[in-house]
Amino acid sequence: MSPLTWILGLPLLAAAGLCLVPRTSKGVLRTVAVAVTAVVAWMAIDLLLGFATAPVGRGGYRFVQQIPWVESLGISFFVGVDGINLGLIVMGAIVAFAAACVSWEIEDRTKEYYVLLMLMTGGILGAFASLDVFFLYFFHELALVPTFIMIGVWGRGERRQSAAFQITLYLTLGALVALIGLIALYLQSGVRTFDLVTLTDTLAANPMPAARQYFIFPWLMFGLGILVSLWPFHTWAPLGYGAAPTATAMLHAGVLKKFGLYVLLKVAVPLLPEGAKEWLPLLAWMCLGNILYCGWVAMRQRDLNQLIGNSSVAHVGFVFLGVASLTTVGVTGAVMVMVAHGFLAALSFALSGFLYRQTGSLDMGRMGGLLKQLPFTGTVMVMAMMAGCGLPGFGNFVGEMLVLFGGWKSDLLICGGWISFRWFVAAAAWGALIVAAVYMLRAVREMFHGPIGETWRKSNDPTGAWRRLPYVVLLVSLLALGVAPRLLTDHIEPSAKLIVDAVERSRPAPHLATAPGHPIP
């Protein structure tokens, strides 16, 4: 049996098992959740280390397992990894472990909470492991529903009901629009299967007519874009994360949100190359909305969670830019940003959740001098913020750098070639190096430096190795990616190249063939 089946199955089994545990034994509930996620994280890391030597299965995927299910519709349970989802699964498993660790803050209805947490974890890992479009979508929904419930029940702040309402509305809408696109793809492919490998091979051999691709691609792009807070569909993210319990914000912002990007990269772009070429210039414009506009919005925030939420939206823009560049370097960078940002978003929300528990407020104006009072939390938070403004040594730098390098060489034409993609790279570099540094350093200045603010007098650092472990694990993961990026990039690159080549191979769109441009080396 593929280790992937265990990775996604164990949390789901744990969810079922936890239903049988009496609600009074909180210790058991918590121990089971932490232990299961620890085992899953360990298996995922093992997967990463064994990836290079594992035998290659169907469609170039490794650790493949396929069990037919509804053959009349072409649905099967089909899991496997390539370079793109490898990092996401490892990141998801580690973040899930950290999320289970920080869940000690939940004190009421613990049983339901841990059941939902396990369900969400299983759903997330299943969504990234599945190579069957039906299960891909199914697992995503399986993870999404607990998100809404957790915000509504264990959320915080006065606006949690409206936040839960808005996030539900938005994400359901996004999922629905994407579903329409996926069904259209399924019907139009002509093979009546949800099997991603078969779909890819068939559509590579007999591409869909360009007109149909032009029609289907935007459903996927906008639907998935809404799921990932693509500008201007982003306002749910800061609001929702501000109201969500810590573990939910970590898992959603860190991992589940990457689903939209992953499907865009894994399904939409390679299966609909003509549609991609037609619509990606628009995506390039919109991702500037993420990088610059949301960065500017973040500069104005007074509340730490709103700041982290907006900055997280801004970082997602780099993934879109990397995908839009359609170069191997850019796409590899996009995947790297996805993974690194997952760790970073989880770490940021874990820390802000901790601070909220300490003081009941995240108003930065009332903070100050935190490094003196909480040296551990303060140090980790400063490092997280430095990672957020693209400091080398952290994984984000590698990803963003690759996106910018790749983008510079992109020959995607914007506005019929009037505007070079290089201007987008320059604007994104401004966002990465300046705007991000401005809001991060302003936050550091207000929260950690200066005289000690009134809200901190009674606060303390987390004590004991277990309480500090989740932050350390996430920080070490970020550092590992930044110091030794080849841990992932060596695996990502061949898969990214396949996707880029798939688009390259497709019949060049008429305006691309005639326009002057640099050939891709």
Next chain:
Amino acid sequence: MQPETLAWIILALPLLSAAGITLFTRRNAGLSAAVSVTAVAAAFVASVLLVLSYRGLHIPAGECLIASVNWLNVGGLSVELGLRLDSLSNVMLLGVTGVGLMIHIYSCGYMAGDPSYARFFASLSLFMFSMLGIVLASNFVMMFVFWELVGVSSYLLIGFWFERPAAADAAKKAFLTNRIGDFGFLLGIIAVWASLGTVDFLDLQRALAADPQALGAFASLAGVLVFMGAMGKSAQFPLHVWLPDAMEGPTPVSALIHAATMVAAGVYMLARSFFLFELAPAWPESLGFLSGISALDVIAWTGGITSLMAALMAVQQSDIKRILAYSTLSQLGYMVMAVGCARPEAGMYHLVTHAFFKALLFLGAGSVIHALHHEQDIWKMGGLRSRLPVTYWTFLVGTLALCGVPPFSGFYSKDGILAAAETRPVLFGLALVVAALTTFYMFRLVLVALRGEPRDAAASHAHESPSVMLWPLRFLAIASVFAGFWGIDTALKRGLGMAGASGHEDHGGFLAGVFEPFGHAPLAAFLGLFATGIGFAVAWTLYGSHPVRDPLPERLGPLARWMRDKFYFDEAYAWLIRCTHDALAAVADWVDRWIVAGMFVRGLAGATDVAGRALRLVLTGNLQTYAFLAAAGMVVALWIVVL
């Protein structure tokens, strides 16, 4: 041991020290300091051994040793974690570890009793690691990586006393200003890579030597973009505003980072990638109005303007550290100007000698500040010659070296720069004015702060600093005197692959070496000395009688106020940022709150709500209504199907 192995050790030692202090010894102040000092001392010894073994290999000029492991390899982008050893990096290695060692030792005394003693040494070690990384980097991306790390360690050290708002603000300002430079630097690196397919210095140099047109229309633009990085790090106009504020950090930090090493990184980078700036001017069509201006012109004028402007500002400062800070700015401008005049070895030479005497001056100033219980205003000092004799005499040595008095090292390196500028009359004149101003403000400082009678109670009770602080002063004073005779310039020429540097240049004995500049470039040497003399004469006239107040503002009128207020750059920039970046942020925030979230989202939610209410009207619970609706629906469906 092989030079390559030694280079890895040199790079690893400070990193291990920083990590070790942070993780294990941070509660033990003494042990942390010992770890840090030992690491840098070992790095210095290793550097000496490295240079000796490198010399033993007889590597020809322009060649180098490279040790590397692959760090990243994606598509056409391959980045090595590479260490490059040649005479250029060897000189820097010795300078950085040597000055660094002195300053580490000095810090043990200066920072004694600080509650965050361990954190100070951890940050200092992190800085040493990053700086050595820049020195050893064999390619642009690695240099950029360490460049950013140097920026962040500078941020940590400027903001070391982060409870003080001024220090926290200065740290933020330094980081952000540097980031603007880095923005250009990164784009420049990307542009070079996109055209030539490599980021390695050696490969780039070879590619451009083989085909100088390889960068096409991007040649000058790429050069200027890369130069932006140096503008940020070396605090060149218009990104100079952060350096004076950085003096909020502890004085050893000012000496090490903001005088001797980090700010010199920009000049080092320019020398390292000099091949990029030599290219014939070529601009993209959209920047056609710049045609004919080469990247070197931009560099030379930026350096010249910076050196003059900063020297003028230094004349009217009254904070001892700020005077030295503006002096650093001015000298950095000199170095950049030398690079711009196509003489990178002259800029690098001045960089090295300047590292010694400016570190000496800062440490001397630190000793004064330490003795006066953190008083920094020179008008509250005075009469320190007899009370702080070692500090006074070493400070005087540093001053003479900075003013370029022979045979102090500064004379030789500054002469090289003046000689480099000789071909450009305007810049040459400007450089002479700067030389006069330098002597003027330095002797103003010496005469007001150190000589005469004490103006303040603290000054009259001052005691000499502990010997752990005085020995570094003595060593640096020795280096400031003799660094002109160590053959640094020859080594640099060899490192830069300059013509005529392959053999051993024989100076014909020590005395000939002392007077060499007068024979080599007599105009520059004599005019330079003349300017120094004028500066000293004016300073003596104004301050020789030990006035209580500065007589200069009365004579200069409003100009003095402009000089004191730094020509209002800070205010202008604050206004500019408020009008552009902050305004954009405000607009974005407003749009987000009221248009995107307000109208669209509430509108969508409202529409759903209205639809729900409308549908509720339909659900009346009345059977006839349902039957009617069902029938109507069937009619519509039939109508669609049939037609």
